[in-house]
Amino acid sequence: MEQRNYSLKSIAEGAELFKIWIVNLLLQIVTLGFYYPWGKANQLQYLYGHTVFENDPFQFHGTGKEMFVGFIKAILCIVVIVGIFTMLTFMGFQVLAFLVYILSLTAIIPLVIHGSYRYRMSRTSWRGIRFGYRGDKKELYGIFIKGLLLTLVTFGIYGSWFVISIRNYVLSHIRIGNGKFRYSGDGTDFFVLNLVGYLLTLVTLGIYGFWWQKNLFEYYVNHLTIENGEERIYFKSNATGGGFFSLLVVNLLMVIFTFGLATPWVIVRTLRIVFDNIELQGDLDLNKLVQTEDNFTDATADDMADFFDFDLAI
Amino acid sequence: MMIHTVSGNYFDGKSARPVAVNVDFNASGLSVYTDDQQIAKSIALAELSHVRSIGKDRLILNFNAECTEGVDITAPDIVMLFNRTYPETGHMNFLGKVKGISNKAIILLLSTLLALVLIIYFYVVPFAGEMATHLISRENEKALGERIYESVLQGYKIDTFKTNLVNQMTDQVDFQSDYDLRITVVDYDEKNAFALPGGHIVVFSELLQQMHDYPELMGLLSHEVSHVNHRHSLRSIFRSLSSYIFISVLFSDVNGISTVLIDNANKFKTLSYSRSLEEEADKEGLKILKHNQIDPNGMVRLFKILLHENKDPHSSLEFLSSHPRTQKRIRYIEDQIHSGAYNIKKSPVLDSLWTTLNADY
Known part of the structure; x- marks a missing residue:
């Protein structure tokens, strides 16, 4: 098949998202926060449904009820960890309490990554074809523990290789039907990128930070492909440092001066700019994508990721 | 069809x-x-x-x-x-x-939301904060007061002689308090005094020096004891804490900056609340004076001392903002005195203790 371009864009509108957002906010206040999972489902449904790939929208069909179960589990989990921490502190074992706290939080991270990808992917589809995450929990733990230990021993230097190894593993286990995502980052390149970014940001008193962001974005996007047999789609970033500067600064100003009321417009604006800066090229025949993934329903980790504010990449 | x-x-x-x-x-x-x-x-x-x-x-x-x-x-x-x-x-x-919701409905919704948030912020949250003070037992309040006392008093020099005398005077008066009152006089060149949760009251030596007789001192102490009796510090702390928590929850998905902006607005609210607490302490303090047959005009003269020639440049701002307030408070106390019958009886014990205390200057 000929090489061609694929289109990916957000057609969400601030005013529409605002309606959803404000109704969610009100219902959350009235229900003392318990509406949160339903609100999140509504917002995800809108945003996925207004992101179009080759003019066809994605669909998120997770429900508030599913996410509510996850939400309750996440709260219980946090209560238990904080409870143990408080109890040990009161009993006078400060050091032990701190260790248990840090260790239990660390031990949860792979679980959160695994669960949130599984749930989110299983609830996402495009042209009726489900996404899926096929990573293995044990393998992820293996990579995580090895990476964490090496990062500690090298005083953080290994961190770049650690992040990339997790990213390579997780993203390379995402499927859209028989289409396979593949991320092939290299720890050394990523380390150099961050080292240069860090030093130049220091020297330029932070200004280079936007270009550093642009380089990170580029690194995340450019190493991603979708494969089906011999056919591929390549992702390429067209983002610029100046673009990142105006995106982030304007977002910040919008949020501050409206006390957060502009949040929906900020979300829409960000998605539009992000997708506009990703170019897709390749020879993959989308009509050959067929259904392969099963259903899956545990939403705990999706909420947990929200709680600990992890960045769900992709 | x-x-x-x-x-x-x-x-x-x-x-x-x-x-x-x-x-x-x-x-x-x-x-x-x-x-x-x-x-x-x-x-x-x-x-x-x-x-x-x-x-x-x-x-x-x-x-x-x-x-x-x-x-x-x-x-x-x-x-x-x-x-x-x-x-x-x-x-x-x-x-x-x-x-499908119309813009009109959205504006209505937005106003409802705003009204709801304001009602919660101005009425529900402070009320909940005050209710929460009931959860604190007297023992915990005392322990908290003790900790604050220790940290506040660091860097101040305690005048043991005067502290003893003032406490002896305090023992002569029925402050109608369930708290174990402990007065501390610190050597400091500022006209000030404050009460901590649980019964500690700190008086600066400069203020003591400006006083003329024991009813003035008792005017001060009855005011401060009223703060203690009615748990004013704890209520203030809980009110501002609950407001702060509410604001940070409300704006949690935004950033710290909006919170800082709103937090400053919060200070004005706290200021007006602290004024209402001061007024309550004046009123309750007068009751204590009346109960002990001490001249209530002592409190009026005390405020006049506080009003005049505040030398400390650091307190100029506070002085500016509370100046008209102080005169208003004096008028209020005078009104209270005129409207009620006061039985005044001079206490020889208090008078002699005061003379000893004052002789030091």
Whole structure:
């Protein structure tokens, strides 16, 4: 098949998202926060449904009820960890309490990554074809523990290789039907990128930070492909440092001066700019994508990721 | 009922390949079929699992719960057409309904939300904060006061002699307090005094030096003891803490900056609350003086001392903001004195202790 371009864009509108957002906010206040999972489902449904790939929208069909179960589990989990921490502190074992706290939080991270990808992917589809995450929990733990230990021993230097190894593993286990995502980052390149970014940001008193962001974005996007047999789609970033500067600064100003009321417009604006800066090229025949993934329903980790504010990449 | 026919793309849930189909909207549901009748499906309304709209011209209908099989229709005003054809089904999901809300309704909603937030902020949150003070036992309050006392007194020099004398005087008066009152006099060149939770009261030596007789000192102490009796510090702390928590929860998904802006506004609220607490302490302090037959004019003279020639440059700002307030308070106390009958009896014990205390200057 000929090489061609694929289109990916957000057609969400601030005013529409605002309606959803404000109704969610009100219902959350009235229900003392318990509406949160339903609100999140509504917002995800809108945003996925207004992101179009080759003019066809994605669909998120997770429900508030599913996410509510996850939400309750996440709260219980946090209560238990904080409870143990408080109890040990009161009993006078400060050091032990701190260790248990840090260790239990660390031990949860792979679980959160695994669960949130599984749930989110299983609830996402495009042209009726489900996404899926096929990573293995044990393998992820293996990579995580090895990476964490090496990062500690090298005083953080290994961190770049650690992040990339997790990213390579997780993203390379995402499927859209028989289409396979593949991320092939290299720890050394990523380390150099961050080292240069860090030093130049220091020297330029932070200004280079936007270009550093642009380089990170580029690194995340450019190493991603979708494969089906011999056919591929390549992702390429067209983002610029100046673009990142105006995106982030304007977002910040919008949020501050409206006390957060502009949040929906900020979300829409960000998605539009992000997708506009990703170019897709390749020879993959989308009509050959067929259904392969099963259903899956545990939403705990999706909420947990929200709680600990992890960045769900992709 | 009229049958509408539109064209769209059918997805079978097995492959991503779109198939061009005709879709008939008829009374019982949908008919989805290709021109060559390779695909010919009848879908009852009840079988529609999801109805989604994009803008007003695009409609996506799913036939199973996993949303894999469905039809994607693009036609002018198709969303309106669908809603008109099946008005009673209520198939539009939450998003469809929310998108249909008019701007007027949104403004109304927004005002309701704002009103709700303001009511919660000004009435519910402070009330909840005050209620929370009841959860603190007297023992915990004392322990808290003790900790604050220790940290506050660091860097101050305690005048043991005067502290003893003032405490002896305090023992002569019935302050109607359930707390173990402990007065500390510190050597400091500022006219000030304050009460901590649980019974500690700190008086600066400069203020003591400016006083002329024991009713003035008792005016001060009765005011401070009222702060202690009515748990003013604890209430203040809980009120501002609860407001702060409310604000940070409300703006948690935003950033710290808005919180800082609002937190400053919060300070004004706290200021007006602290004024109402001062007034309460004046009033309750007067009651203590009356109960002990001490001249209430001592309190008036005390305020005049506080009003005049405040030398400390650091307190100039506070002085500025409370100056008219102080005169108002003096007038209020004078009114209270005139309106009630006071039995004044001079206490020789207090007078002699005062003389000893004052002789030091």
